[in-house]
Amino acid sequence: MATPGEQSGVSEGDVYRLRRIESVTDAALAHLDVEGLLAELLDRVRELLQVDTATVLLLDASCQELVATAAKGIEATVRQGIRVPMGKGFAGRVAAEMQPVVIEQVDHTNVLYSLLLEHGICSLLGVPMLSSGTVIGVLHVGTLTRRRFTDEDIRLLQIAAERIALATQTRRAEVERAAAAVFQRSLLPGRLPVVPGLELAARYVPAEDGGVGGDWYDVFTLPSGRLCIVIGDVVGRGLVAADVMGRMRNALRAYALLGGDPAEVLSRLDQHVQHFEPEMMATVLLTMFEPSFERLYLSSAGHPPPVFALPDQPTALLEVPSDHPVGVPGGLRRRTTTVNLPPGALLCFYTDGLVESPSSSLDVGLERLCESVVAGPVDSLCRQVMSRLVGDDVPCDDIAVLAVRRQDSGDVAPLDLVVPALPWSLRDIRVAVRRWLSAVGAAPRPVADLLVAVGEACSNAVEHAYGPGGGTVRVQLELQLPYVLATVRDTGRWRLPRNEDRGRGTLFMRDCSDDLRIDHGPTGTNVVIRRRLAQVSSR
Amino acid sequence: MTGAKVECSAEDGLMHISLSGEIDLANAAVVEDEIRSAVSNQPSAVSVDLTDLSYIDSSGIRILYGLASRLQALRIVLELVVPLESPTRRLIELSGFESIAALRPGHC
Numbered sequence: 138m139a140t141p142g143e144q145s146g147v148s149e150g151d152v153y154r155l156r157r158i159e160s161v162t163d164a165a166l167a168h169l170d171v172e173g174l175l176a177e178l179l180d181r182v183r184e185l186l187q188v189d190t191a192t193v194l195l196l197d198a199s200c201q202e203l204v205a206t207a208a209k210g211i212e213a214t215v216r217q218g219i220r221v222p223m224g225k226g227f228a229g230r231v232a233a234e235m236q237p238v239v240i241e242q243v244d245h246t247n248v249l250y251s252l253l254l255e256h257g258i259c260s261l262l263g264v265p266m267l268s269s270g271t272v273i274g275v276l277h278v279g280t281l282t283r284r285r286f287t288d289e290d291i292r293l294l295q296i297a298a299e300r301i302a303l304a305t306q307t308r309r310a311e312v313e314r315a316a317a318a319v320f321q322r323s324l325l326p327g328r329l330p331v332v333p334g335l336e337l338a339a340r341y342v343p344a345e346d347g348g349v350g351g352d353w354y355d356v357f358t359l360p361s362g363r364l365c366i367v368i369g370d371v372v373g374r375g376l377v378a379a380d381v382m383g384r385m386r387n388a389l390r391a392y393a394l395l396g397g398d399p400a401e402v403l404s405r406l407d408q409h410v411q412h413f414e415p416e417m418m419a420t421v422l423l424t425m426f427e428p429s430f431e432r433l434y435l436s437s438a439g440h441p442p443p444v445f446a447l448p449d450q451p452t453a454l455l456e457v458p459s460d461h462p463v464g465v466p467g468g469l470r471r472r473t474t475t476v477n478l479p480p481g482a483l484l485c486f487y488t489d490g491l492v493e494s495p496s497s498s499l500d501v502g503l504e505r506l507c508e509s510v511v512a513g514p515v516d517s518l519c520r521q522v523m524s525r526l527v528g529d530d531v532p533c534d535d536i537a538v539l540a541v542r543r544q545d546s547g548d549v550a551p552l553d554l555v556v557p558a559l560p561w562s563l564r565d566i567r568v569a570v571r572r573w574l575s576a577v578g579a580a581p582r583p584v585a586d587l588l589v590a591v592g593e594a595c596s597n598a599v600e601h602a603y604g605p606g607g608g609t610v611r612v613q614l615e616l617q618l619p620y621v622l623a624t625v626r627d628t629g630r631w632r633l634p635r636n637e638d639r640g641r642g643t644l645f646m647r648d649c650s651d652d653l654r655i656d657h658g659p660t661g662t663n664v665v666i667r668r669r670l671a672q673v674s675s676r
Numbered sequence: 677m678t679g680a681k682v683e684c685s686a687e688d689g690l691m692h693i694s695l696s697g698e699i700d701l702a703n704a705a706v707v708e709d710e711i712r713s714a715v716s717n718q719p720s721a722v723s724v725d726l727t728d729l730s731y732i733d734s735s736g737i738r739i740l741y742g743l744a745s746r747l748q749a750l751r752i753v754l755e756l757v758v759p760l761e762s763p764t765r766r767l768i769e770l771s772g773f774e775s776i777a778a779l780r781p782g783h784c
Binding site for chain 2: 564
């Protein structure tokens with residue numbers, strides 16, 4: 138770009154005033170958005186050319202219309218949301234011809250809007266704002282008295298337009314990048330859901346140079362009790378990709394709610410994308426877990442397969458056939474793969490940014506990933522994977538990683554409590570039961586139910602199992618997903634309920650459990666209570 | 677040992693009883709005595725607030741049932757204040773209290 142001083146016929150004073158337009162890095166302007174920055178620069182343009190009005194219309198490429206974005210001396214153009222189609226009226230002509238246009242006497246024949254006439258504008262000069270050879274808008278100035286704009290005026294305004302175009306593009310990119318980052322963060326689960334029986338951890342790192350991309354992950358449960366884990370990557374970058382990602386995430390949730398296996402859900406998403414987002418494409422891996430977590434179903438729309446790790450076994454990529462990405466017309470039928478998930482097994486989902494880098498091939502990245510994954514605690518696994526595969530590198534693509542591990546019985550030891558069969562043991566039992574249920578992540582309703590059911594069974598034992606010699610009550614809790622299995626035993630001879638209050642206790646036990654079994658035997662009584670760990674009771 | 681608090685106040689013949697803490701087999705008899713002594717002076721209506729009760733079992737429900745039957749015989753109106761959706765509410769409803777006492781979800 139030429140400096141103002143090199144422009145022939147530009148005076149000393151003009152050079153100074155042009156510099157003022159160029160100085161968009163002023164601290165005073167740094168906090169302004171695009172509109173605010175333009176308004177400030179237009180004041181400087183008015184000063185430079187000694188005109189009454191100055192206006193910027195920016196091109197909305199989606200509809201090929203110029204939108205009044207900033208104005209000085211004629212602010213109403215912005216307030217009224219003036220839009221000018223390409224080629225129409227004064228500004229439309231400037232943009233379409235990509236040439237300066239001068240009107241010495243404004244009248245109905247040469248302007249589209251009467252607004253300019255109403256404000257008494259007499260003469261106009263407009264120049265295109267260009268960026269890399271394409272029109273991004275129009276800058277025009279006007280005077281209330283008749284003025285013959287000179288070639289020098291035109292040249293000055295062209296230089297100003299050049300500077301303003303550059304400043305606009307730069308500021309737009311900054312604002313968009315910041316907005317996209319905030320937007321994408323808002324779409325990723327801030328905190329992963331607590332799923333009793335599973336451990337979950339995730340990492341998301343945006344690329345450092347070009348702003349955010351369209352990577353996303355999602356974890357949610359369905360009314361059937363199935364758990365869904367999604368990881369996906371929308372092709373493209375910036376606000377547009379983040380926006381499409383947000384819509385895809387919600388569409389996928391909605392389609393999953395309709396039921397069906399992962400292949401069916403991805404087929405619906407595919408139709409949706411092809412119809413509503415015809416220009417977009419994404420890779421998606423959808424995984425559904427049985428409520429018991431013993432089995433999972435996967436379908437891949439062109440997404441890299443997850444890493445599968447079992448305790449004491451070599452880690453490998455899970456064999457999931459890859460179908461076409463969503464948004465690609467004419468694909469074949471999608472497939473769902475079924476995989477057994479033994480206790481302690483771990484899956485690591487990721488996006489290609491983790492395994493692809495300019496310095497090494499995809500195969501090398503995948504190999505390094507498999508070497509880094511072990512069937513251990515998920516949070517330290519995420520840390521290890523990021524440290525080994527990203528390390529000090531500057532990520533040139535978004536990276537999303539999500540690890541899920543099925544807990545084995547060793548992770549939450551069953552509760553086994555033996556207390557004297559006395560009334561004051563009841564509170565101690567409740568404390569222990571509450572603590573254990575909180576450790577396994579039980580929801581409030583099941584906690585309340587189990588406290589009552591276990592409490593009533595224990596009260597029965599305290600009141601009726603033993604004679605004056607006394608005895609003990611044993612309370613055991615264990616996870617048998619999706620249930621908690623509670624067992625209350627005594628070694629006494631349960632005497633028959635004596636009054637209706639005991640009958641009420643049994644009624645409460647039944648109502649608070651999904652399944653209740655009471656076995657009286659010669660060696661004592663066993664009460665076995667089954668209650669779902671999730672909020673919903675089958676009753 | 678299980679802990680419960682029984683707080684009573686009377687105004688214009690209306691007896692307010694507020695129960696908080698936990699009630700089970702261990703303290704049911706104590707709680708019952710405290711309530712019994714509170715309502716001995718023939719009020720015209722009794723309101724029992726269970727909002728701050730964090731646990732109650734069938735022995736606690738038995739006390740309330742005993743109170744309800746006694747007040748019914750004396751033609752004294754009984755009202756139970758129990759938040760909707762609370763564990764206490766479920767047990768109260770399960771025990772058929774609606775036929776012998778008015779259930780209200782919260783304070784006026």
